[in-house]
Amino acid sequence: MEDELQIAMADLDEEKTLRIVEERIQAGYTSMEIIESCRRGVEIVGEKYSDSHYYLSDLIMSEEILKEVMRILEPHIPLNTSQTGLSIVMGTIEGDIHDLGKNIIIYLLRSAGYQVHDLGVDVTPEKFIQALNETKASVLGISVLLSFCIGSIKRVIDLLGDAGLRDKVKVVVGGYPVNQQVKEFTGADFYANDVTEALKIYREILLLEESSVSKS
Numbered sequence: 001m002e003d004e005l006q007i008a009m010a011d012l013d014e015e016k017t018l019r020i021v022e023e024r025i026q027a028g029y030t031s032m033e034i035i036e037s038c039r040r041g042v043e044i045v046g047e048k049y050s051d052s053h054y055y056l057s058d059l060i061m062s063e064e065i066l067k068e069v070m071r072i073l074e075p076h077i078p079l080n081t082s083q084t085g086l087s088i089v090m091g092t093i094e095g096d097i098h099d100l101g102k103n104i105i106i107y108l109l110r111s112a113g114y115q116v117h118d119l120g121v122d123v124t125p126e127k128f129i130q131a132l133n134e135t136k137a138s139v140l141g142i143s144v145l146l147s148f149c150i151g152s153i154k155r156v157i158d159l160l161g162d163a164g165l166r167d168k169v170k171v172v173v174g175g176y177p178v179n180q181q182v183k184e185f186t187g188a189d190f191y192a193n194d195v196t197e198a199l200k201i202y203r204e205i206l207l208l209e210e211s212s213v214s215k216s
Helices: 004-010 016-026 029-050 056-076 100-113 124-134 147-162 180-186 194-215
Strands: 087-092 117-120 139-143 168-175 190-192
Touching: 004 016, 004 029, 004 056, 004 100, 004 180, 016 029, 016 056, 029 056, 029 117, 029 194, 056 100, 087 100, 087 124, 100 117, 100 139, 100 190, 100 194, 124 139, 124 147, 139 194, 147 180, 168 180, 168 194, 180 190, 190 194
Parallel strands: 087 117, 087 139, 139 168, 168 190
Antiparallel strands: none
């Protein structure tokens, strides 16, 4: 069965998207279910952009619609005010200005108590390394939409090795084009291309770190 919300988001129909979001909240859908439908719609926008059926202005439009969706959903997302102790550096890789998925993940992680340092978009490999050194974060999240930017992710991970940080930092790559092949090519530890899977990965990393601390 076709997802009406996903289609509205992919068609960049702001009025219809926001109406369906409100209807689903009233119908008892969870925030995560609504976000996931919107994410799949945004993924289609990304595909159309990559295929030159959509333009940069359409990507920007999808971002604005999603911001409105998150504004509506914000009061319905449980907030955890305690800090987990897990520090994450996150940003969109150099050459890519897409931050829709990144912003959703950051919002949800912060709501769950994670400490997230957002570097924004078009982040150079060197800036990622600098941020890790400054924050002492043990996790790096790299977002990507455009396939031709994947080589820069490999550059980040190569620099981690040069800086002596590779064994100290877990790397998670996320976005529409990522898969097992991208994970292997870049040398990342984890990959995710949906919100639910990404949150599961960060939770897994947190549990691993807590287990390591309790044994030391």
